[in-house]
Amino acid sequence: xxxxQRKATKMIPELHNLSYERRLQRLDLISLEQRRLRGQxxxxxxxxxxxxxxxxxxxxxxxGNVRTRNNGxxxxxxxxxxxxxxxxxxxxxxxxxxxxxxxxxxAGTVNTFKxxxxxxxxxxxxxxxPANSMSLTP
Numbered sequence: 101x102x103x104x105q106r107k108a109t110k111m112i113p114e115l116h117n118l119s120y121e122r123r124l125q126r127l128d129l130i131s132l133e134q135r136r137l138r139g140q141x142x143x144x145x146x147x148x149x150x151x152x153x154x155x156x157x158x159x160x161x162x163x164g165n166v167r168t169r170n171n172g173x174x175x176x177x178x179x180x181x182x183x184x185x186x187x188x189x190x191x192x193x194x195x196x197x198x199x200x201x202x203x204x205x206x207a208g209t210v211n212t213f214k215x216x217x218x219x220x221x222x223x224x225x226x227x228x229x230p231a232n233s234m235s236l237t238p
Contacts, residue, residue, distance in 0.1 A: 102132045133228045138217065140193050145205070145213045148173060160190050173205045174198050196226070 109123040110116055124131060130138070146152040148160060160175050175194040197205070204220060207213040 105129075105132055131228070134221075134226060137196065137226055137228065138214075141197065141200070141217060142210065142214060144193050144197055145207070146210060148205075151210060160194070 106120050109120065109127060109129075112123070112127075115123045115126055118126065120131075143152070144160070147154070175190075175197050200217075201220065204213060204216040207216055
């Protein structure tokens with residue numbers, strides 16, 4: 101899908117010679133990979149705050165360690181030996197979730213969370229890795 105978006109943005113004559121990132125910027129778009137990450141973080145927020153109709157008991161486990169600085173809703177990072185387990189949604193998103201600031205994860209509504217995430221990404225864009233591992237810092 102990302103290749104299709106790359107080609108589609110290149111079809112605009114004024115943007116043809118610009119890099120993909122620059123074309124997205126000029127069109128006020130985000131990459132599909134970043135959109136996917138945004139959606140996963142929104143679903144995590146909804147799940148952790150009981151705002152969805154899905155009952156997936158034990159999907160995420162909160163980290164009870166209060167001795168370290170965290171955002172107040174830190175998720176436990178699990179270790180797995182297989183690459184299949186590493187691609188499991190709760191495993192992939194936990195490290196990224198743990199890097200979010202407290203005012204974001206403690207938002208009162210989904211829209212507030214979305215707005216704070218978008219504002220945060222203006223100054224702290226996520227670093228997206230081809231292997232589907234995501235980070236908020238370079």
